Every structure is written in structure tokens, then in C-alpha cells.
Amino acid sequence: MYDVIVIGRGPAGVSSAIYAVRAGKKTLLIGKGVSAAESAKEVGNFYGTGGTVSGAELHSRAIAQAASLGVEFKDEEVNSVEMTGSFTVDTDSGSYDCKAVVLAVGRRRASSGVKNTDTFEGRGVSRCAVCDGFFFKNKTLGVLGAGSYAAHEAKQLMSITDKITIFTNGMEFTGGAPPCGINKQKVKSVFGEAKLGGVELENGEKILLDGLFIAVGTADALDLAKKLGLATDGGYLTVDKNGMTSCPGVFAAGDCVGGLNQISTAVGDGALAGQRAAEYISKTAE
Numbered sequence: 255m256y257d258v259i260v261i262g263r264g265p266a267g268v269s270s271a272i273y274a275v276r277a278g279k280k281t282l283l284i285g286k287g288v289s290a291a292e293s294a295k296e297v298g299n300f301y302g303t304g305g306t307v308s309g310a311e312l313h314s315r316a317i318a319q320a321a322s323l324g325v326e327f328k329d330e331e332v333n334s335v336e337m338t339g340s341f342t343v344d345t346d347s348g349s350y351d352c353k354a355v356v357l358a359v360g361r362r363r364a365s366s367g368v369k370n371t372d373t374f375e376g377r378g379v380s381r382c383a384v385c386d387g388f389f390f391k392n393k394t395l396g397v398l399g400a401g402s403y404a405a406h407e408a409k410q411l412m413s414i415t416d417k418i419t420i421f422t423n424g425m426e427f428t429g430g431a432p433p434c435g436i437n438k439q440k441v442k443s444v445f446g447e448a449k450l451g452g453v454e455l456e457n458g459e460k461i462l463l464d465g466l467f468i469a470v471g472t473a474d475a476l477d478l479a480k481k482l483g484l485a486t487d488g489g490y491l492t493v494d495k496n497g498m499t500s501c502p503g504v505f506a507a508g509d510c511v512g513g514l515n516q517i518s519t520a521v522g523d524g525a526l527a528g529q530r531a532a533e534y535i536s537k538t539a540e
């Protein structure tokens with residue numbers, strides 16, 4: 255059992271992990287993919303650099319600093335976080351328990367890449383299997399996505415129906431052993447009237463579906479928020495003055511909470527969230 259698990263290894267996540275570990279907490283930092291900061295060629299506005307520095311250089315120094323302080327790392331993709339008395343973080347390769355979580359996953363929201371999915375959201379289209387799967391018992395379902403997150407959502411739905419197809423929308427499936435049938439055709443649009451009717455492929459074929467779960471790319475801040483029932487506002491996670499979300503023990507920092515969306519604010523938010531997460535654990539243990 256970890257004390258704190260930080261999800262996302264951009265400036266907000268690394269800063270959170272540094273504060274949590276320095277507060278004496280056993281800290282795991284899970285992240286996959288390049289952070290926005292890492293992709294910045296020249297950063298000229300960050301405190302103390304003496305001029306410009308590349309985002310990649312800043313990132314590698316920060317990771318080395320966190321490692322030297324005792325932060326543990328996993329290069330894995332997080333698919334969900336669940337409340338299990340404590341918290342359980344599920345990744346593409348494992349499952350980890352902790353007492354407090356910091357969400358620092360930045361703000362990238364993968365587009366579904368398919369016409370009309372937004373129109374039918376809440377009317378057959380969903381972005382959360384654990385939240386909405388219940389409404390589709392024994393129904394015919396699709397999952398749109400081609401990676402580990404799509405596989406995770408399909409597996410979650412298998413407890414309520416065995417009629418599931420993953421639509422990869424022309425991509426190769428990279429989510430490991432497929433948990434159900436796969437359709438690799440390009441998807442043109444979703445169709446329906448009051449409710450979702452199904453998906454139309456680019457070759458004109460129409461496939462009837464009762465529900466379609468969007469799981470394109472990696473689970474983002476809003477996907478994880480939905481699974482935990484967190485309050486959001488205008489696409490951002492809502493946090494209080496301690497960086498805590500509407501769920502006690504779940505903190506958030508960086509671009510996923512909005513604000514200036516800069517490295518300095520991500521580092522500041524991260525420091526607050528990491529420190530307060532450590533204090534939260536100490537208080538709840540009293």
C-alpha cells in the first residue's frame with residue numbers, strides 16, 4: 255500500500271511527488287507519454303533558469319530530483335481510479351492501492367474522431383463504463399478506441415453483456431489480448447434519432463448498437479473524474495483551496511484544474527496538492 259499515488263509526470267505531478275515524499279510519505283508516480291512541458295522547445299519564463307532552457311532538460315532534472323528523494327516510478331497508463339475504502343489505481347500493467355491520490359494528468363482530451371458522438375452523449379453514447387454500464391444490461395454495445403483504455407472499458411462491460419465489439423476506427427489494436435470481438439474498419443459517424451441507433455462505417459455498412467462507450471487514447475482528467483464522481487466545471491476538475499477535489503483524499507493539480515496553464519502554476523499547484531495529500535493521510539490516521 256502506497257501513501258500517495260500521483261498520476262501524470264508533468265511539472266504538476268513531479269512537484270506533487272517531491273512534496274509528498276519529502277513529507278515522509280511512500281509515494282508512487284505513475285505516468286505515460288510526453289508531458290506538455292517536455293515538448294516545449296524553449297522555456298524562457300520559468301523561475302531560476304537564468305535564461306532559456308528546453309522543456310526536456312527541465313523535465314529530466316525534475317525526474318532525477320524526485321528519484322533521488324525516493325519517489326518510485328511506473329511507466330504505465332492509468333485506466334481508472336476506484337474508491338475501495340482506500341483507492342485502487344488500475345493501469346495497463348497492474349493495480350496499486352494508496353491512501354490518497356493526486357491527479358496531474360494535464361489537459362489533453364482526445365477527440366473521438368467520429369462525427370456526432372457528442373450529439374448522442376447521454377443518449378446511448380457514454381465515456382464511462384463503470385458509471386453507465388449498468389443501464390445496458392444484455393444490450394449490444396460498442397467501445398470506440400484501440401488501446402489499453404478501450405480494453406479496460408470493454409472488460410468492465412463484460413460483466414453486464416457479452417455482446418461487445420471494440421471499434422478501432424482504422425487503427426491497430428494495442429490493448430493486449432482483445433477481451434471481445436474487434437472491428438478495425440474506419441467509423442464515419444454515429445446515427446440515431448431520440449437515442450443512439452448505431453455506428454456507420456466508412457464503407458457504408460451500418461451496425462446497430464444500443465450503446466457506444468468512447469475510450470479513445472488514454473483516460474484523461476474528465477474520464478477519471480467521472481469514474482470517481484468528482485465535481486468539474488467547464489472541463490476542469492474543481493478543487494478547494496487545498497487542491498482537494500470533491501472527493502476526500504483525491505487531490506488535483508496543474509492544467510487539469512485550469513488557471514494560467516503554465517509550468518510555474520503547475521509546479522505551485524503540485525506542491526500544494528502533494529503537501530496537503532500528505533497532511534490528509536496523517537490526519538486521517540490520527
Ligand SMILES: Cc1cc2nc3c(=O)[nH]c(=O)nc-3n(C[C@H](O)[C@H](O)[C@H](O)COP(=O)(O)OP(=O)(O)OC[C@H]3O[C@@H](n4cnc5c(N)ncnc54)[C@H](O)[C@@H]3O)c2cc1C
Nearest residue numbers: 262264265266286287289290291332360508509515516517
Ligand atoms: C508546445 C508547448 C510549449 C509550452 N511552453 C511553455 C513555456 O514556455 N512556459 C510555460 O510556463 N508553459 C509552457 N507550456 C505550458 C506547460 O507546458 C503546461 O502548462 C504544463 O506542462 C502543465 O503541466 P501538467 O503537469 O499539469 O500537465 P502535463 O505537462 O501535460 O503533464 C501531464 C502528464 O500526465 C500524463 N498522463 C495523462 N493521462 C495519463 C494517464 N491516463 N495515465 C498515465 N499518464 C497520463 C501525460 O502523458 C503527461 O506526461 C507549453 C505547452 C506546450 C504544449
